[in-house]
Amino acid sequence: MGISLSVKIGKLSLKNPVLVASGTFGYGEEYKGLVDINKLGAIITKTITLKPKAGNKPPRIAETPQGMLNSIGLENCGSETFIKEKLSFLKTLKTAFIVSIAGYTKEEFSKLAKRLEDEGVKAVELNISCPNIEYRKGKLNFSQDAKSTYAVVRQVKKSTRLTIITKLSPNVTDISEIAKAAEEAGSDALSLINTLLGMAVNISTRTPLLGNITGGLSGPAVKPVALRMIWEAYNSVKIPLVGMGGIMDASDAIEFIISGAAAIGIGTANFINPEASLEIIGGIKKYMKENKIKNVKSLIGTLKCPTRN
Amino acid sequence: MKKAKIKILSNYSLKKPYHKLSAYSDYISKLAKPGQFVHIKCSDNNTPLLRRPFSIYSVSKEKGTFEILYEVLGEGTKLLSQKKRENFLDIIGPIGSGFSYNVPFANSHLPILVAGGIGVAPLVFLAERLAKSKIPACQGKAAGRKNQKSKILVLIGTKTKSLILCKHEFKKLGCDVKIATEDGSLGFRGIVTDLLRKELITHNSSLITGIYSCGPRPMLQEVSKIAKQHKIKCQVSLEELIACGVGVCLGCAVNTKSGYKLVCKDGPVFNSDEIIWG
Incomplete structure (x- = not known):
């Protein structure tokens, strides 16, 4: 039985639904000797900004039960160095790549997106949800407010023809409202969740474990939250969803697909097992064979829900 | 890798x-x-x-x-x-990068290895390679002074005698091993950085090719300070919580004079004068 794993995200055709999440796979080249990158559905790069960013004060990570906190602070080499030094490798790949971008204003987002489009990039992920930087003084990050989400996505949509994936924060009251705003603004897809804002304390020194005090929680600990949000978003928008948050194996990935994700992102698992995403692709195929599913698309959002009281 | x-x-x-x-x-x-x-x-x-x-x-x-x-x-x-x-x-x-030890190593030149607790581990490996690299260098500038025999000096510091590791391994490699224990149960009573200070009084620092150190961060900071005072090149092996190990997560950053560097990719060994200890 032939199995079809291909999915479409905006104008991007992916050979399979397994992506590697932003910030967990560098710009691809770093994993060249460890992973057969061309087998991945797509790479989402580490977020880049117009100008280089030094990142946050160490310590930047802390381990927590079934998870990790990070406060990297979007350290990156800036768009021009990215274009000069990182982009050519990504272009040699026989798999899709999506450039994650961030800015402090909607204009910065669109300027960066346009610059990348001119360099031959086909898709961007708008990181409007990093919990570790202050996008605008004293304000919430863009994705914590429906109007700001709309404004950023709209601005990029107006200025480019790129496939736009908008990355959403779980640190919100109502994910459907934000998801709808991004869809209305013209986002081709949504990716969720970014990390959950958290912290950890050393009780001997009474100091936070992270140099930036708070950080974003990822790993298996956040999976139930991510799954719930995918399901809620799936019930509110029609655009495809890239589900991520604590996926460690194929079973986790399939839960996301059943709950509504058209594709899934592997994040923290890459740190523990660089080949996690490849193993997950294999596991999804096996599940499909066992359950006589020919096309992965027919599995998306097939959750059978009991009636709630 | x-x-x-x-x-x-x-x-x-x-x-x-x-x-x-x-x-x-x-x-x-x-x-x-x-x-x-x-x-x-x-x-x-x-x-x-x-x-x-x-x-x-x-x-x-x-x-x-x-x-x-x-x-x-x-x-x-x-x-x-x-x-x-x-x-x-x-x-x-x-x-990671590892120690760099390609400096000419003649018999009259002395490397000092400073270990705190379990920090001995990479230094045993280094001592072995240093001991091997001794022979060719003898034919160099210092050949005429061959009789001035000097050994690799190893300083190990622990809280107490029972926690000392690898003393015999270092000795087997021909190193001169000195111990510092905080409780004075063996060797110098006090911390290993005070022992280092003491040793540097008796050794001519111009003959010291370098200090190589591994141990807790406060110790490394102190070793680095001493090395600077004596104008001796010093390499330290830093430890951080490391997630990916391949340089993508940017989690193991340390602050250096040229910006943040990664312990996993740029280190774990750094020239001590590069580090902003703060």
Whole structure:
């Protein structure tokens, strides 16, 4: 039985639904000797900004039960160095790549997106949800407010023809409202969740474990939250969803697909097992064979829900 | 750097709380340099989640094995200590920059190795390579002074006598070993950096090729300060919580004069004058 794993995200055709999440796979080249990158559905790069960013004060990570906190602070080499030094490798790949971008204003987002489009990039992920930087003084990050989400996505949509994936924060009251705003603004897809804002304390020194005090929680600990949000978003928008948050194996990935994700992102698992995403692709195929599913698309959002009281 | 599942040859307690693990890896035994580390998945599940970095303590190219020394401290090292001969070990390595020791090393020139606690591990490996590199350098500038015999000086500091590791390994390599214990149960009473200060009074610092150090961060900071005062080049092996080990997560950043650097990729060994200790 032939199995079809291909999915479409905006104008991007992916050979399979397994992506590697932003910030967990560098710009691809770093994993060249460890992973057969061309087998991945797509790479989402580490977020880049117009100008280089030094990142946050160490310590930047802390381990927590079934998870990790990070406060990297979007350290990156800036768009021009990215274009000069990182982009050519990504272009040699026989798999899709999506450039994650961030800015402090909607204009910065669109300027960066346009610059990348001119360099031959086909898709961007708008990181409007990093919990570790202050996008605008004293304000919430863009994705914590429906109007700001709309404004950023709209601005990029107006200025480019790129496939736009908008990355959403779980640190919100109502994910459907934000998801709808991004869809209305013209986002081709949504990716969720970014990390959950958290912290950890050393009780001997009474100091936070992270140099930036708070950080974003990822790993298996956040999976139930991510799954719930995918399901809620799936019930509110029609655009495809890239589900991520604590996926460690194929079973986790399939839960996301059943709950509504058209594709899934592997994040923290890459740190523990660089080949996690490849193993997950294999596991999804096996599940499909066992359950006589020919096309992965027919599995998306097939959750059978009991009636709630 | 490779990821592999390798077989454990032995894994036993040296003395509480220290363990020694040997495992088969042709690849690591051939490629590893002193100061590099292996990144080990200690658990078979998500608890603890992250890999743990361990400095390579020795390699045997003939047997195709390598060894690590580790202190059983938390959940990860506890699980590691329970692994048995023939069990598989999930590793990524060798990782990192390692010590650079290509400085001409003549008999009259003296490297000093300063270890705190389990920090001896990478320094044994370094001492072995330094001891080997002694012979060709003797034909250089210092050949005429061959009789002025000097050895690699190793300073080991611990809280108490029973925690001293590798004294005999260093001696076997022909090193001059001096001990500092905080309780005075053996050797110099006090911390190892005070012993270093004392030693530098008796040695001509212009003959010292370099200080190589591994241990707790406050110790390394002090070693670095002493090295600067004596104008001696100094390399330190830093430790941080390391997530990916390949330079993508940017989690193990240390502040340096040229911006943030990564312990896993740019280190773990750094020139001490590069580090902003703060």
